[in-house]
Amino acid sequence: MPRAITAPFDSDVDLDLGSFLLRRRGAVCVAPGDLLPGPDAWSVRGLVALDADLARRGYLLTSQLRSTLARSAPTRLAEIGDGLLARIDHLLGADREHVPLFRRFPDAVPDHAQLFYSRQIRAFLLNQPRQPCAHCGRRGAEAGIGALAPCAHLLCAACLAGLTAEGRGAECPTCGVSLGSGTYLPEDSPAGRKAAQDFGGERALRPLRLITGDQVTAAMGELHRLLARRTPLSPQDRDDLSALLAHAPDDLPRRLPAQIPVRETKAMVLAALLRRGGAEALPDIAERVDTATDVLRLLWAWSGAEPDLLPATARRLRLRGLSRPLRRGLLEMLENLPPTSLVEDLRRHRSAWLRAGELLHPYEYRQRFPHVTQAFVVLRESDLRTHAVGREVAARVAGPLRVVSAGERTRLGFTGFAGRVESLLAAGDVEGALRVLAGRPGELVRRLHQVLRVHATATPGAPLPSALLDTVAGALARVAPGPLLGAYGALRGQRTAGERRLYFPRGTVSLAHAREDHGTVVPAELAAPVLGAIEAELVRRGGADGERFDVALLDAELVDLVAPFAERAAARTLVCVPRGSRQRLPEGERLRLFLHWMQPEHLRVDLDLSVALYDEHWAFTGLCDYTNLVHGDRAAVHSGDYVSAPPPNGATEFVDLDLAGLAASGSRYAVMIVFSYNDVAFEQLTDAFTGFMDLDGTPSGGSHFHPRTVRQRLDLVGDAKVCVPMIVDLADRRYTWTDLNTGADGGFHSVYRHAAEVGALSRDVLAHFSPENRATLWDIASARAAACADEVVVRGSDGGVQRWRRGGAESAEAFGARLRALRGSDGEADCGLPDLLSGKRAFVALVDGDVPVPEKLSGTLYRLYPGPIDAAPEELERLTAGDLVAGLVPRPRR
Template sequence: MDPLAEILLRRRRLVALRLLAAGDTPVLPREPSSPRGESRVIASPTLRQGVQALEAQLLEYGFLLSPGLRDALGRLDAGELTRAGRRLAQAAPAELGGHVEHVPMFRGFPGSVPADTAEFFVRRMFAVLLQHPEQPCVLCGKAGAVHAVSPCAHLVCHACWDGSDFAGCPICHRRIDPADPFLRPSAAPAATDAPLPGHRLVLLSLCEDPLAVSGEILDTLLDRRTPLSPQDRADVVTLVRAGGPEAAGRLPERIPVRETRAAVLAALLPVLDAAAVRDLLDRHVDTATDVLRLLYALMGGDPGLRTRPARRASLPRPVRRALLARLDALALPSVVEDLHRHAEAWKRMAEVLHPHEFHRRHPTVALAFAVLRGTPLTGELGEAMLERAAGYPEVLRVEGARLRLHTFAGRVEAALRAGEPALPLLAARPGELVRRLGQVLGTGEKGAAEAVGAAAPRVAPGVLIAALGGLRTPPGGTRLFFPRGDTARAWAQPDERPELPSGEITPVLAALTAEMLRRAAALPPLGRVLLDEGLADLIAPTAERSDSTALVRMPRGSVQPLPRDERLRLFLHWAEPGDERVDLDLSLALYDARWNFVGLCDYTDLRLGRTAAVHSGDLTSAPEPLGASEFVDLDVTELRGLGGRYAVPIVFSFDGVPFDRLVRGFAGFMSRPAGLFDPRAVEQRFDLTGSARIHLPLVADLWSRTMRWTDLRQNGTSSWHDVAGNYRRLALLGSAMEDAYGLAERVTLWEVACWHAAARAGEVLTRRPDGSVRRYARRAGEDVAGFADRLLRREDDGPWRGPVDGADLAALVHADVELPAGSQLYALYPWSVDTDRVDLLDAADLVGLLAPEPAG
């Protein structure tokens, strides 16, 4: 599938038919679509059958066609419809995991479709409606009041279509009975063999201008103020490359996140001439570490510098010269310090850059690498370098014939150890000041609140949010640490920090919160905001660089209910590279309420209890093309009956082969699947990626019937490949996650959404877990901080019994509310969102809106 079409489908639920239908011929010209809510009659019976067969195929996976998309499909010729239909039918279920064993329903589509496609589609639609009636109208998007039009079964509602006045279906224009426009089931549909989608249906719409929409997606990702997830970063690279050399001129003046910046530059430099390369570097590279990130990205490595590139690659001479020239234009103290911050990486990259080849042309670079390597400075050149270094005594000191660096971090640590004031030093680096607030407050140094108030306007929102959560969480319990790396490697230790005086913490917390509210107030005002109180279960993301690519994108540590079904099915699929056997194992560890080990279900013991957990059997290789799959069925009631409270699923690489060597690998869980693997029943699906060999995705609390998303990946050791030998280590990680996120007072998406609402809106509606709605209105004389505090304490103005539509901004768990065109929406489960009408936000976007204004 065309990468651009795949991104549009996955991110916006938009179908770029011009890309899907194109074969070896040029891309199809754009054709005008019908006005919204109208559709043309598909004249050809063969094409009509083909479109209806595709509708039935997509309905099997929980997708509906919008009128405009259905109309556009009907205008294709047979070959174009065949290509577009096959590609769409393969791509739509891919994020659910159905692409692996997926076989098109009609292999010869559209030539081999059954004679009566209408009856086939009608039976499927009724199977859906009888068990899942809350479906969206394909015309207006409203859910809960749809009916199947007679006789074609397309879904519309009374609100936007009057069947007694219009003699044809508004979707396909087939004649109907005006006296009885909606179908009634004439026979029990239970006999149908069509399984049911596990979620409300997802509406697919036509993308008439793929380049314009992809540009909007790229702009949104480039403006993100927190590090991107691997999937988002890969999308950025794809979108930039699709734009070709012209994409360089369309970049924003400033890309806030340096890792994103490096990925973009690495995608563009190979296709630009020397002058354009120099211009791009001058605009977007302002530190030596930016150059290192770019070098990593050019060599296929991680621009976050968490892992080395697989190999060092030589650079084209113009690119190498441009990078050296850009380094040389930077201030010497910052270059020297940046090189020492990543000393080993720079020593390796020196073999690629050859910085001493042009030491006269680039004296700053030559001097910085001489300090890094401890090179003796002798002769005429050495004396010139020593003379220049003498101008920076606060940074460089002479030791014989060598220069040594006195780093900023070293000066701060020395001040803290000596009990000397550190705030004046840290004030020069606002981000470092906020990150070290705990240390500074522990010294009792005065003026911290004032220093924070002055520094905070220049600090990224993720850093402020992390500081807020860390300061207001009292010591005790367990601390969880995530060292830098391409995996979410974690280790835990008891929290033995000394307790800080509340009198010192309170003004600092107030200064941090005031800054977030100030930034929110500077955003465009809103009329009404709609919030779900369930957002309090979702952690506000501060970075996504190690997040797994997942169907439901939950920030690590967040909690969500388990499906209501008593039986769940875990699944794992992988395919090994041709030169290496890979044995992955899907396992389950069960613990009681005090994290004492109760039992396991894995390749060593296929049953836990009678049917509490049942394993499908151990596969020890996964050759292409089929790969291999393993399953574990769970019975929640029986697991609890065994004394279990915490169920911990885990994926091991038995052979120690890292996940990034796989051709493909993913896992997840389903509820109520029809058959062995049912994409429509998938509740969560995530990729197995990175250099990790172990993945612990979640901890399920069987007592509260909730799950905490952990997304932990570990590298493991030779003995770290099964539950039996490592159940104590798993218990430590699971209990540490419960302590670190369940007991800590971290900033949640509820708090972030309340900041937006209090600072930008005069009216706020909130939905409680029981479905009731409460109203908040800004009171006379109530400032932003007071309104925000009242929202967070849930001191409302009374119940709201009117409609909850009409919000300019909504932050919800489930996207089940009709919003006006042009509104913004964050939803954890955005299945039914019409992205043509609503601007869909990620959790990181909600946080990123609170970014500081660019300096200068």
């Protein structure tokens, strides 16, 4: 590691919880019990070194956080500072060495910390004047941000004038040092220009704010937000949940919500309770178990596996042993379930329950738990009349169950739910299929596209009957957010016969498959009333909780962010960009892609970083990989091919992209690919991640990996061997974040050999994730804003601000339709965003959190990228994209 940890963390979980607060809330927690009555002189001097180290990574201490840290004892400040830097380095991937094979690819620390910090701040200001004020968070040229002399802390002209009026203008409000006669350091000097040229960095610093109190109290609100999700958690969220459960107070059972909607999340919670209390926790667990599958998921989570019950997980799972009290407690939970549903649940996951039976030993307790024993006899397909245990159990229970073979079920005419629906749809009986599907609204909404397709085939040109539309509307009101948004995306796009359709099978990694669809195209006039019902339902759910806001601030570029889906298979990332979203590339002409991995002992692993290039018609134009280190006139340059990555340093490969050079050479798309040359799955690696950085913002010379310029990082995990992290559109200067894996049967050793397949998949991905074919965060945020606020302010892609006001007689649905389409604006805003939000309770949803912090702002905030608004106080509740989706939980109509 580039920086030694002088004071180690108490445990790995402490590191996870600190990283959780830093990544999720942009905050640092300082316990009041660790603080001295006043600033410590040695700590004040030590903070200068921390300022310099943070600025090097692109971060800035807010004045409140800095003044609080100044009251720490020097040794405690060293622990906090080293821990903070280590967490930032870990998030950025800078906590290890990155040495390219060719040391000069692609073609001295100052002794005084104050001088080093001053040089960095002046370089930041020269390259990007829109830095945040450390005192109030304002930014922009009009704010007059400058570096105070001699401490170099950032302060805007308004704050300086206000402090001067209060008689406090002679000292820096951040560190308290006496200011010089010139107040601000001169920027445009030869030394400043040299620092800007060497240091680079057109990106704004990211403020770190203070959270008072202990980490556990600060994180409990996030625990309840994760437990309220109605979709499976992403790997990053699951890690966060594990850290939060490990730090939860002893009265955790009483703090849990009455219902945890997602079964997998509930299993993680129940396993945490079991680890905490052992057999004493069984009564609390039993209150939350209502199916046999809950017990099965609990066993998987107890054994340290993901409770997804997927075959891929089962192959790697080794069940953890249970003590006799635990076995008896779990068997008693199963015994208390209805016998018929118990048998049905066991047969649904037969192979997993056969393994669980070896752990639970149900026959050992056959007299105490006869129904459970009988269910396992049936599960093992033993005849109750001939099996010794079966005869004994049959005598103790009423109406013993008999195993019916598949052939006998067919002869007797037994047909399952899916079979009945498929039979009715195959016969063109849409009305009958909807009657059956009405009992399972989630299944009905998932099949909406299929139902409308059958209706269009059976009765061409006929509208959807009002009775059937009422049935659909009733199902929409009861379905979870995931199927609702999925149906919305499937129906809103313009479909064509024979088009390529993309599918994502359920699994631990995000594998994608495409095929041609020659089915009947659903006419737009047939889909329109269903789309209208879905849009009305989104607005209704947006305001169903009764919460109101004075104003809503939305970013029009939310339309480029896809609503999260299949988060179970999403990779851990630095910035949680939903899969399929399109984002702007960093300003500048050069990108640096990176890949780092470390192999375990006694196993050689050869990963390769490659870039495949295509023209606007997806014809292959070239590549940059281990077989072709330089493409064109150095438009793409590879750092060299490592064939192993032994510990402790591993190996790193880079590819530099000259965006203008690639476009000039006839390429339109650049597809980033990582694959395992010797067919070792990513999950077998000790560590592996990839990502990209803004090369124009890097200092000249020195290291090839610059943590301050890292824009995205993705962990390589799971049983996949090929990853396609992103697709770059060189013409539009945007990239689509794909986070996809592809099959690697027979090996994937050459991008050139698979260029056609990679191009076809990339084309299908861009078509599938186009905004008109998917539900977006704009759809969710605009529905929420229309339902909860009478005034909505929208910031356009050009920076202009438009205002929408709800009319006195206008319904929320009509207001939502007008806002969603961005029509009927009430004109431009007559003041800046801080003034619009000052003193308001607001719903804020932004792509970039570059809005200065308004005074006395409260409400809720979603932002994708950090910025000055992160310095807002705790009254502004932070949300993630998953939280926005979870807010669409079905609620009864009022």
